[in-house]
Amino acid sequence: MPLQEKTVEGESPYVSKFLQFFEASYRKEIERLVESYPDKRSLDTDFRLLEQFDIELADALLDSPDVLLEAAQAAIEQIEVPALEIERFAPHVRFFNLPKQHEPLVRDIGAKHLGKLIAVEGVVRQITTVMPKLRVAVWRCRHCGNTYKKPQDSQQLKMPSFCECRHRDFDLVPEQSEFIDSQKIQIQ
Numbered sequence: 283m284p285l286q287e288k289t290v291e292g293e294s295p296y297v298s299k300f301l302q303f304f305e306a307s308y309r310k311e312i313e314r315l316v317e318s319y320p321d322k323r324s325l326d327t328d329f330r331l332l333e334q335f336d337i338e339l340a341d342a343l344l345d346s347p348d349v350l351l352e353a354a355q356a357a358i359e360q361i362e363v364p365a366l367e368i369e370r371f372a373p374h375v376r377f378f379n380l381p382k383q384h385e386p387l388v389r390d391i392g393a394k395h396l397g398k399l400i401a402v403e404g405v406v407r408q409i410t411t412v413m414p415k416l417r418v419a420v421w422r423c424r425h426c427g428n429t430y431k432k433p434q435d436s437q438q439l440k441m442p443s444f445c446e447c448r449h450r451d452f453d454l455v456p457e458q459s460e461f462i463d464s465q466k467i468q469i470q
């Protein structure tokens with residue numbers, strides 16, 4: 283991304299694009315959602331409308347859903363709605379009507395889909411309860427008390443290899459670590 287596209291506050295330029303999109307195409311739906319929020323807490327968004335609105339934004343969403351979904355989420359939270367009864371209006375943004383190659387069959391999901399936005403149809407077999415998942419771990423050395431921050435992005439728990447004091451015994455400090463809600467859904 284070219285530097286000049288970044289806004290002064292360092293906010294993703296995609297946020298304002300999504301904001302324009304929601305204002306232009308989803309104003310009515312959003313106002314309706316406000317009335318049933320938080321019983322209903324998702325905004326179902328037609329990918330084809332996004333494509334018509336801004337093809338580059340739509341392509342970026344397919345390619346980098348992590349960044350773009352976060353931007354869409356930030357945008358919807360910035361929309362001004364007459365929400366007198368609710369403390370915070372923060373519905374989930376969900377996209378449907380993805381292009382065919384982004385709607386594989388469950389059995390065809392493979393490496394090329396890693397990190398991309400896809401939609402799958404299936405029967406939900408099992409849902410786990412919501413569990414906290416470690417995102418940034420803070421480790422404290424048992425010998426000298428030094429702490430280390432380690433972002434966690436895989437199943438494998440990441441610890442510093444050695445402390446400055448050359449020991450390698452660490453305890454997790456949960457109060458200083460960051461967790462996100464996580465849930466596993468098994469479909470077939």
Ligand SMILES: [Zn+2]
Binds near residue numbers: 423424426428446448
């Ligand atoms: Zn140490």
